[in-house]
Amino acid sequence: MNTDPPTHAGAPGHPPAAVLWDMDGTLCDTEPYWIETEFAIAERFGGEWSHADALELVGNDLLESGRYIKRRMELELSPEEIVDLLLDGVVERVERAIPWRPGARELLTELGAAGVPCALVTMSWQRFVAPILRQLPVGTFQAVVTGDQVEFGKPHPEPYETAAAALGVPTADCLAVEDSNTGAKSAEAAGCTVLVVVNHVPVLEGPRRVFRDTLSGLTVADLGEMLIGDEDGSPDVR
Numbered sequence: 001m002n003t004d005p006p007t008h009a010g011a012p013g014h015p016p017a018a019v020l021w022d023m024d025g026t027l028c029d030t031e032p033y034w035i036e037t038e039f040a041i042a043e044r045f046g047g048e049w050s051h052a053d054a055l056e057l058v059g060n061d062l063l064e065s066g067r068y069i070k071r072r073m074e075l076e077l078s079p080e081e082i083v084d085l086l087l088d089g090v091v092e093r094v095e096r097a098i099p100w101r102p103g104a105r106e107l108l109t110e111l112g113a114a115g116v117p118c119a120l121v122t123m124s125w126q127r128f129v130a131p132i133l134r135q136l137p138v139g140t141f142q143a144v145v146t147g148d149q150v151e152f153g154k155p156h157p158e159p160y161e162t163a164a165a166a167l168g169v170p171t172a173d174c175l176a177v178e179d180s181n182t183g184a185k186s187a188e189a190a191g192c193t194v195l196v197v198v199n200h201v202p203v204l205e206g207p208r209r210v211f212r213d214t215l216s217g218l219t220v221a222d223l224g225e226m227l228i229g230d231e232d233g234s235p236d237v238r
Contacts, residue, residue, distance in 0.1 A: 019116060025058065159190075177195045192208065
């Protein structure tokens, strides 16, 4: 994994204007919960499913995942009904235990202490996000964008554009934290620098992508130095 700093790094001492967080696989490792639920649906309805199929859905808009499952399992259910089944299974698992990703909550705490606003940008729907937010201090996220709140999900830039607008900051001054190609494409298309911490699926290199193996040990200053500026290499910092 390439851990070299980007060519155009942010100015030392200037944190990002905001940090925009993906959830599944980034803030918490809930991808196995989704995969378990998908296999349970396949078993219940006698459909075909594989681990490769499950990985195809990582980072996707939920309705798009519902359409994929409907085609692959040849289900009579609508995509919306399939999404409801997925959410039922994953919410039940999350309410038993939340598998936080290493360093995620610690970095959120440090960002809060430094006064850097954060937003959650997830393609999961609100009823799945709510029990996770309840396990974090009130005000951890100043904005929350879920898949049922946007017209176009990841990899479209709308989710990240919506989050940055809610915080009142330009996307070019934001650092997005992602673990999938789908999410990285969304954040990159919106104009964010993307910190990629690979988890379940490989992520391609990209002009606005910075790779790290873990969030553990990262500081607010580290995040500021990752920011990739405009074409002349100058980050828009305050």
